[in-house]
Amino acid sequence: MDSERTADQQELDWVRKAQRGDRQAFGALVHSHRQGVVNVVYRMCGDAHLAEDAAQMAFLKAWQHLSRFRPGSSFRNWVYRIATNSALDDLRRERETLNPEEIELPAPGVAPEERVEQGQRSERVRRAVLELPEASRVVLVLREYEGLSYQEIAGTLDIPLGTVMSRLSYARKRLLEMLSEEIELAREGL
Amino acid sequence: MNEHITQLLEAYHDGELRGSQLERVEAHLKSCADCRADLTRLESLSVLLAESPAPAGLKPAAQFEAEVNRRIPARPTPTLWGRVLRIGWYLTPAALLGALSFLLTTHLVGWLATAALRLAPDSVLADLFAVSGWASPRSLLTLDIETLVRSLACGLTGICPLGLSGIGGLLAMLALSALYLSWLASWVARRSHHQKLETITARSRG
Numbered sequence: 530m531d532s533e534r535t536a537d538q539q540e541l542d543w544v545r546k547a548q549r550g551d552r553q554a555f556g557a558l559v560h561s562h563r564q565g566v567v568n569v570v571y572r573m574c575g576d577a578h579l580a581e582d583a584a585q586m587a588f589l590k591a592w593q594h595l596s597r598f599r600p601g602s603s604f605r606n607w608v609y610r611i612a613t614n615s616a617l618d619d620l621r622r623e624r625e626t627l628n629p630e631e632i633e634l635p636a637p638g639v640a641p642e643e644r645v646e647q648g649q650r651s652e653r654v655r656r657a658v659l660e661l662p663e664a665s666r667v668v669l670v671l672r673e674y675e676g677l678s679y680q681e682i683a684g685t686l687d688i689p690l691g692t693v694m695s696r697l698s699y700a701r702k703r704l705l706e707m708l709s710e711e712i713e714l715a716r717e718g719l
Numbered sequence: 720m721n722e723h724i725t726q727l728l729e730a731y732h733d734g735e736l737r738g739s740q741l742e743r744v745e746a747h748l749k750s751c752a753d754c755r756a757d758l759t760r761l762e763s764l765s766v767l768l769a770e771s772p773a774p775a776g777l778k779p780a781a782q783f784e785a786e787v788n789r790r791i792p793a794r795p796t797p798t799l800w801g802r803v804l805r806i807g808w809y810l811t812p813a814a815l816l817g818a819l820s821f822l823l824t825t826h827l828v829g830w831l832a833t834a835a836l837r838l839a840p841d842s843v844l845a846d847l848f849a850v851s852g853w854a855s856p857r858s859l860l861t862l863d864i865e866t867l868v869r870s871l872a873c874g875l876t877g878i879c880p881l882g883l884s885g886i887g888g889l890l891a892m893l894a895l896s897a898l899y900l901s902w903l904a905s906w907v908a909r910r911s912h913h914q915k916l917e918t919i920t921a922r923s924r925g
Contacts, residue, residue, distance in 0.1 A: 552788060559784050567774060567783075577774035585787050592791045599913075651771045658768070672733065673768045679735055698729055704764055712763045 544600050547592075555595075559588050562608055565675060569609055570616040572670040575659045583619050587612035606685040609675070613667050613686065620663065650711055657707040665700035668693055724754060732761045812906075815899040822892050 540561065546554035566587055571580035590611050591598075598607055658666060671677045671685060682693045705712060724747050730736050731744045748754055777783075 550793070552791065555791070556784055556788055559787050560780065563780060563783055567777065571774040577776055580774055581777060581783065585783070585790065588787045589790055647770065650767075654767055654771050658771075669768075673765060679730075679733070694726075694730070697733075698726075701729065701761065701764060704768075705760060708764070708767060711767055712760055 540604055541600055544595075544598065544604055548595050548598070548600070555592055558591075558604060558608075562605055565605065566608055566612045569670055569675060570612050572658065572674050573613065573616045573663075573667060574620055575655055579619060580616070583616045584612060586619075587615045590615065603681070603684070606677070606681055609671065609677075610685045610687070613671075617663055617667070650714070653711060654708060657704055660707070661700050661703055665696045665703070668696040669700040669704075672697055724751070725757070728754060728757055729761065732758060732765075812899060812902050815895050815902065819892060819895045819899065822888060822895070826888055826892075 540558070543554040543557045547558060563584065566584045567580050570583045570587070571577055574580060574583070587608060591608050594611075598604065658669065661669065667686065668682055671682045672679075677685065679690055679693050679697075682688075682697075683690045686693070688696075724744060727736065727740060727744050731741070736744060748758065778786075
């Protein structure tokens with residue numbers, strides 16, 4: 530608990546310094562949140578390189594609008610909001626050129642049969658997530674991959690709590706339908 | 720299983736329930752096989768999603784951070800003009816209230832002088848206002864306290880004839896009041912906007 534408070538205090542210190550133009554402090558914020566931001570965008574678009582570009586763009590926007598950020602609130606949620614908006618904009622621009630079928634997963638290499646099977650299953654899951662409507666997908670990503678609470682998601686996306694719940698419910702319902710076979714296999718593993 | 724529990728089941732799965740709702744769902748799960756099956760399906764889905772690999776082939780963290788650092792522009796420092804505007808914004812209500820108070824005071828003193836002269840032309844008060852400090856500047860040089868007080872009193876009433884008496888003065892006061900209320904409304908709007916932002920960020924913090 531104390532270490533969490535210290536980390537919050539440290540982050541607040543970085544934010545205040547960055548707001549005064551301290552690039553090193555902003556670099557520390559980028560270092561802290563790079564992985565999370567890239568992950569969120571990657572889950573949204575399914576392309577690692579696009580995710581990195583969008584994440585960098587999100588940090589640039591964060592720097593430009595840092596004066597609007599109110600110290601004491603969650604920098605992570607704020608930058609997630611910028612990143613998801615940025616990713617959604619990129620996706621809308623590239624919708625015609627980006628096809629989930631064309632995006633390749635990292636090659637499994639010379640893996641055992643089980644690993645290949647798992648890779649194929651992951652691929653089906655990834656495609657199913659990408660087929661969700663953007664509004665539901667982003668809620669699912671923030672909940673399932675980043676572990677944000679409903680309140681945090683509502684704050685990050687600036688939507689009511691009820692909307693978070695309904696979008697999450699819709700996303701799960703669709704995924705349960707699309708991945709019924711995989712779900713059965715996973716249930717056996719539980 | 721009733722529908723209400725179905726709606727709560729996901730919140731239960733996500734650890735969002737507290738108190739009586741949590742107890743209610745837990746009690747229901749003990750007696751409802753369908754709901755337990757639904758919960759297992761939700762858990763299986765979470766497991767399945769977690770299996771999906773993290774992005775691979777990313778740039779090293781140091782490279783990513785260096786690229787961001789190269790791309791961010793230097794933060795423009797606030798200009799002198801910007802600072803002046805900011806200070807001016809906060810000085811505006813004080814200036815408006817000061818001007819309004821000044822006008823009100825001069826009108827009140829002017830009204831007192833007029834009333835004194837009309838009601839009792841021979842009184843001490845009428846005598847006080849009857850002498851104008853501006854009309855006899857030499858009186859200021861005498862350093863006579865009584866004359867000085869009379870001059871100051873007349874100086875205040877002397878403002879009134881400068882086009883601000885009567886309707887003009889009233890209009891000036893109304894204009895100042897309107898400007899002050901506009902500033903106040905703008906300040907309230909800005910404050911409520913900031914409070915809304917704070918509420919959103921506080922909620923996002925959980």
